[in-house]
Amino acid sequence: MGKMNIMWGYVILSYGLFWGLVLALCGTASMVFHASPLTMRILSDITAWSPTFAVIILYRKLKPNTKFIDFLKNCFYDQLKISLFFISGLIMLGGTFSTVGIVSLLEGKPFKNYFSLGGYSFMVSFFLSLFSGPTGEELGWRGYLRPEMNRKYGFLKGSIIQGIVWAFWHTLLWFIDSEFLDWRIIIYILSNVIVITSIALIMNIFLEIEENLLYSIWIHFCFNLPYSFLKVGISYYAVMCIIFPILACALYFYYQRIIIKKDEEKNNSNNENVIV
Numbered sequence: 715m716g717k718m719n720i721m722w723g724y725v726i727l728s729y730g731l732f733w734g735l736v737l738a739l740c741g742t743a744s745m746v747f748h749a750s751p752l753t754m755r756i757l758s759d760i761t762a763w764s765p766t767f768a769v770i771i772l773y774r775k776l777k778p779n780t781k782f783i784d785f786l787k788n789c790f791y792d793q794l795k796i797s798l799f800f801i802s803g804l805i806m807l808g809g810t811f812s813t814v815g816i817v818s819l820l821e822g823k824p825f826k827n828y829f830s831l832g833g834y835s836f837m838v839s840f841f842l843s844l845f846s847g848p849t850g851e852e853l854g855w856r857g858y859l860r861p862e863m864n865r866k867y868g869f870l871k872g873s874i875i876q877g878i879v880w881a882f883w884h885t886l887l888w889f890i891d892s893e894f895l896d897w898r899i900i901i902y903i904l905s906n907v908i909v910i911t912s913i914a915l916i917m918n919i920f921l922e923i924e925e926n927l928l929y930s931i932w933i934h935f936c937f938n939l940p941y942s943f944l945k946v947g948i949s950y951y952a953v954m955c956i957i958f959p960i961l962a963c964a965l966y967f968y969y970q971r972i973i974i975k976k977d978e979e980k981n982n983s984n985n986e987n988v989i990v
Contacts, residue, residue: 720775721862724768725879728854732764733886751833759846765854765883776858789857792924802920802929806913806936809961810944813953820949828950829943839942848934855880856930860918870966873918877911884910898948905951912962913937919969 740757743749749757769776777785818825832839855876863872884906889895894902917930944950 720772721859721866724772724776724854724858727772728765728768729883731767732761732883735761735764736886736890752838755842759842759850762846763850765851765859769854769858785857786853788925789853789927792926794926794928795924798920798924799929799932802916802933803936805916805961805965806933807940809954809957810937810940813950813957814944814946816953816957817946817950820953828946830945832942834942840939843939843942844935847938848931851880852927852930852934855914856917856921857927860921864918869918869922870915873915874911876918877914878907880914881907881910894948901948901952901955905955908955909958912958915962916965919965922969923972 736758739761740754743757744754773782773785780788814828815825818828834842859879860872860876863876866872867875888899888903888906892899892902913933917933920929920933921927
């Protein structure tokens with residue numbers, strides 16, 4: 715099987731595992747055993763590990779010449795920079811809170827009205843958010859798929875394709891775990907695709923600067939955690955469609971300036987070292 719085919723084979727397996735686990739595991743727990751909301755949340759967290767399960771299942775075909783331990787080391791190769799780590803999280807939280815702020819102004823409601831502690835304590839929500847998508851998905855989507863798609867399609871196009879793949883992986887949840895089942899689902903789906911693709915680009919920029927999956931895990935976590943406490947309507951998702959692409963584009967253009975500057979410095983350095 716060619717490298718291109720095995721890459722898309724990985725995507726298909728990740729989809730199949732996730733959708734199968736959601737229907738079989740969560741569906742059975744809910745409909746047969748009438749599981750509690752906390753149990754359902756834990757089971758949902760398990761299904762989020764499907765991209766990692768797919769990497770483990772297909773690893774010998776995905777990376778035939780690399781030991782698994784070396785693959786893991788490469789995913790966390792560069793040293794974590796606290797400044798970048800802080801900025802990456804701030805972008806995600808800033809995007810979410812600025813969206814809530816705009817919706818608050820548009821609807822004329824207090825900012826605090828869009829948040830609620832919900833059924834769990836903060837620490838329970840914290841750990842449930844951490845051990846779901848952030849730790850469960852990133853080894854697959856960013857650890858394996860990102861470098862493969864970047865090599866095949868280039869950085870920008872590859873990032874957009876990754877984002878779309880990642881977005882539609884959630885398709886099943888749009889219909890079974892959403893309150894928007896009327897005309898609003900169109901806005902909800904568009905928002906998911908646009909926002910998730912924007913986040914994929916943001917993640918990939920930080921990973922291009924420093925090759926360490928802790929950045930994407932942290933970004934994923936900072937995006938997911940507020941959803942444990944948000945009480946929002948479809949207007950929130952409509953505004954997100956504007957805010958997150960703006961953040962992604964601004965960061966991308968800044969990143970391009972960094973690359974151009976580095977190239978100029980490299981050329982100047984080479985010119986200085988030329989022996990006349």
